[in-house]
Amino acid sequence: MREFLEIQKQLLPDVTETMRKRYTILHHILVSGLVGRRTLAAELNTTERILRAEVEFLKQQGLIEVESSGMRISEAGRQLLERLEPMVKDLFGLTDLEERIRRHFRLKQVVVVPGDSDSSPLIKKELGRAGAAVLRKIVTSDEVVAVTGGSTMAEVAHHLSASSALKGCWFVPARGGLGESVDLQANTIASNMAKKTGARYRLLHVPDHLGEEAYQTLMQEGSIAEIVQFIRQANIVIHGIGEAMVMARRRKVDQELTSALREDGALGEAFGYYFDRTGRILHKMPMVGLRLEDIQAMDWVVGIAGGRSKGEAIAAVLNNGHEDVLITDEAAAEEIVRSCGI
Amino acid sequence: MREFLEIQKQLLPDVTETMRKRYTILHHILVSGLVGRRTLAAELNTTERILRAEVEFLKQQGLIEVESSGMRISEAGRQLLERLEPMVKDLFGLTDLEERIRRHFRLKQVVVVPGDSDSSPLIKKELGRAGAAVLRKIVTSDEVVAVTGGSTMAEVAHHLSASSALKGCWFVPARGGLGESVDLQANTIASNMAKKTGARYRLLHVPDHLGEEAYQTLMQEGSIAEIVQFIRQANIVIHGIGEAMVMARRRKVDQELTSALREDGALGEAFGYYFDRTGRILHKMPMVGLRLEDIQAMDWVVGIAGGRSKGEAIAAVLNNGHEDVLITDEAAAEEIVRSCGI
DNA sequence: ATCACCGGGACAAAAAAAGTCCAGCGCCAT
DNA sequence: ATGGCGCTGGACTTTTTTTGTCCCGGTGAT
Numbered sequence: 234m235r236e237f238l239e240i241q242k243q244l245l246p247d248v249t250e251t252m253r254k255r256y257t258i259l260h261h262i263l264v265s266g267l268v269g270r271r272t273l274a275a276e277l278n279t280t281e282r283i284l285r286a287e288v289e290f291l292k293q294q295g296l297i298e299v300e301s302s303g304m305r306i307s308e309a310g311r312q313l314l315e316r317l318e319p320m321v322k323d324l325f326g327l328t329d330l331e332e333r334i335r336r337h338f339r340l341k342q343v344v345v346v347p348g349d350s351d352s353s354p355l356i357k358k359e360l361g362r363a364g365a366a367v368l369r370k371i372v373t374s375d376e377v378v379a380v381t382g383g384s385t386m387a388e389v390a391h392h393l394s395a396s397s398a399l400k401g402c403w404f405v406p407a408r409g410g411l412g413e414s415v416d417l418q419a420n421t422i423a424s425n426m427a428k429k430t431g432a433r434y435r436l437l438h439v440p441d442h443l444g445e446e447a448y449q450t451l452m453q454e455g456s457i458a459e460i461v462q463f464i465r466q467a468n469i470v471i472h473g474i475g476e477a478m479v480m481a482r483r484r485k486v487d488q489e490l491t492s493a494l495r496e497d498g499a500l501g502e503a504f505g506y507y508f509d510r511t512g513r514i515l516h517k518m519p520m521v522g523l524r525l526e527d528i529q530a531m532d533w534v535v536g537i538a539g540g541r542s543k544g545e546a547i548a549a550v551l552n553n554g555h556e557d558v559l560i561t562d563e564a565a566a567e568e569i570v571r572s573c574g575i
Numbered sequence: 576m577r578e579f580l581e582i583q584k585q586l587l588p589d590v591t592e593t594m595r596k597r598y599t600i601l602h603h604i605l606v607s608g609l610v611g612r613r614t615l616a617a618e619l620n621t622t623e624r625i626l627r628a629e630v631e632f633l634k635q636q637g638l639i640e641v642e643s644s645g646m647r648i649s650e651a652g653r654q655l656l657e658r659l660e661p662m663v664k665d666l667f668g669l670t671d672l673e674e675r676i677r678r679h680f681r682l683k684q685v686v687v688v689p690g691d692s693d694s695s696p697l698i699k700k701e702l703g704r705a706g707a708a709v710l711r712k713i714v715t716s717d718e719v720v721a722v723t724g725g726s727t728m729a730e731v732a733h734h735l736s737a738s739s740a741l742k743g744c745w746f747v748p749a750r751g752g753l754g755e756s757v758d759l760q761a762n763t764i765a766s767n768m769a770k771k772t773g774a775r776y777r778l779l780h781v782p783d784h785l786g787e788e789a790y791q792t793l794m795q796e797g798s799i800a801e802i803v804q805f806i807r808q809a810n811i812v813i814h815g816i817g818e819a820m821v822m823a824r825r826r827k828v829d830q831e832l833t834s835a836l837r838e839d840g841a842l843g844e845a846f847g848y849y850f851d852r853t854g855r856i857l858h859k860m861p862m863v864g865l866r867l868e869d870i871q872a873m874d875w876v877v878g879i880a881g882g883r884s885k886g887e888a889i890a891a892v893l894n895n896g897h898e899d900v901l902i903t904d905e906a907a908a909e910e911i912v913r914s915c916g917i
Numbered sequence: 918a919t920c921a922c923c924g925g926g927a928c929a930a931a932a933a934a935a936g937t938c939c940a941g942c943g944c945c946a947t
Numbered sequence: 948a949t950g951g952c953g954c955t956g957g958a959c960t961t962t963t964t965t966t967g968t969c970c971c972g973g974t975g976a977t
Binding site: 234236237240241243244245246248251252255256292293294295296298299300307309313316317320362365366369370392393394395396 | 576578579582583585586587588590593594597598634635636637638640641642649651655658659662704707708711712734735736737738
């Protein structure tokens with residue numbers, strides 16, 4: 234059943250939305266007893282005309298009865314609701330999570346895929362698929378798309394495919410840094426995405442762990458400065474989100490800083506910035522590329538991460554307020570809702 | 576799962592159709608390997624533009640990859656088909672049955688509800704719901720709708736509800752005859768339908784088992800002749816279908832005729848006519864009302880019956896060739912397909 | 918080199934959905 | 948009894964989406 238819903242969503246993505254709408258209307262009519270079109274439209278805050286179309290449909294299906302005094306649910310409608318009730322959670326659970334998270338953090342879009350990336354690698358693949366779909370949708374024409382590294386981003390790359398919309402754009406790494414295994418570096422992922430989609434790419438080869446001095450020197454260097462400039466044209470960034478302490482360890486951050494982060498309550502990490510639970514920035518890694526102000530100015534900041542263990546980290550990053558789209562999985566979404574008391 | 580599909584069909588009736596269409600396209604692409612838009616459109620006999628919209632959708636979903644040399648299935652698409660395969664039967668089994676029966680008997684529409692009316696009274700209710708929905712759809716304006724008796728027709732009546740389209744029409748019994756229990760008589764059902772929908776009705780009170788002489792006398796009688804004339808204006812008839820021998824027994828047909836019917840291989844019965852497996856008429860009950868030629872001339876002859884035991888009876892009636900719409904259940908549909916070797 | 922077939926851009930025509938307004942009806946409180 | 952209110956459903960316009968149609972430039976087999 235669950236699996237069927239998944240498949241159906243791929244073949245008819247807005248079926249859930251429509252079912253939810255009709256279910257909501259029907260349910261409202263049930264609890265209202267007898268209710269008028271305008272009243273109902275106001276309650277569901279939709280327009281009268283749209284509701285009218287729905288009502289006509291429901292009447293056609295014999296699920297409601299409509300008299301001159303208003304409309305009420307029919308016996309068939311009541312039975313349908315009763316039979317649907319146990320499935321509602323499966324059906325709308327995720328939509329519901331999506332909507333709550335979207336509202337709370339004022340995002341443009343939230344996608345929640347079912348499952349827990351921590352428990353099964355299949356779910357991470359599903360995250361990748363969802364990420365690729367979102368990317369396909371938001372990229373309009375020749376734009377610059379900045380990406381970060383990480384295993385989830387690698388999955389996104391894997392699920393991209395040739396597409397005319399994406400063909401004209403550029404993939405670039407959001408920030409320098411070669412710390413991770415080469416498959417998961419931002420550079421690798423940007424180039425993979427470009428190869429998959431037939432787009433172009435530019436890379437930024439800058440080592441991690443630069444001292445301040447070396448950093449300045451590097452930025453003076455023409456070719457680096459030029460590409461950093463190019464990267465800052467990006468209007469779309471799609472990035473992973475990590476757990477602060479896990480990332481610190483993986484990046485071999487020194488003992489002192491690690492302790493400081495821990496004490497300050499660092500939870501989330503994204504493109505080299507560390508956030509506490511309120512979204513405050515605790516530390517930024519010295520890396521060239523996009524700065525937070527560049528990111529804040531963008532139209533499409535897409536965060537993607539899943540797994541129950543990452544829930545709080547994601548919430549921390551979201552609380553900073555620069556994100557526009559979140560793609561996550563059910564377990565992480567539940568954790569976000571729980572930890573923020575949404 | 577099965578139940579969910581049922582409910583979903585009520586809330587989004589054309590979801591199955593769309594899924595089927597997309598599944599078919601995807602499947603065709605899979606087996607074709609690399610195929611062009613126009614070729615594919617021809618294979619699926621749809622227009623190029625429509626296929627194009629679908630292809631664009633599938634591309635958007637990342638289920639196919641499209642290059643300038645044609646389109647092929649993507650990895651995600653292949654996986655989707657693989658996961659969908661075991662559900663296809665559930666999903667399309669009924670649609671498939673509907674389509675096969677519709678073609679074989681050249682009907683306008685076939686509706687198959689899942690289950691077997693013989694085994695559960697719920698299925699008969701479902702048949703009633705489907706019948707009511709069909710009726711709502713085909714009745715346009717002030718028309719005369721002729722109905723017959725029977726428990727299934729009673730269910731149809733039960734599922735009708737007030738509706739502006741139906742309000743202007745008349746319900747009449749298709750033929751006279753009071754043989755059955757009063758709840759299941761055509762007269763009762765016509766009046767119930769009228770009450771449910773806010774329509775008007777006229778009844779025909781004529782006893783069964785009329786001798787030829789009495790029959791002629793009755794027809795001379797002004798009021799009867801007038802109403803029979805009225806009934807013959809009907810352009811829509813919705814009727815049950817019975818098993819010949821069961822009906823003969825219920826109607827207390829005399830021993831001689833019963834034997835004759837049995838020997839001639841009577842299988843189906845509808846509005847007082849008995850049919851053998853080829854659709855030939857073996858006998859007609861002497862009843863006033865619609866004649867077969869009236870029925871043949873109508874635009875909408877809707878037969879409704881379910882239960883595995885009725886399969887052959889339904890096939891017999893369909894073979895006569897006067898039907899336009901069939902509403903049945905899964906078990907009967909399977910039986911029809913089996914017995915006619917469709 | 919040729920040719921048949923490919924995707925996709927462009928645009929008009931047609932159809933569907935949505936916005937808007939209001940007539941007519943029944944109910945309810947006065 | 949009656950006036951006001953909220954109801955549905957019809958009518959019409961505007962907007963959006965879908966569909967039909969044509970064609971261009973590219974690709975790959977021959």
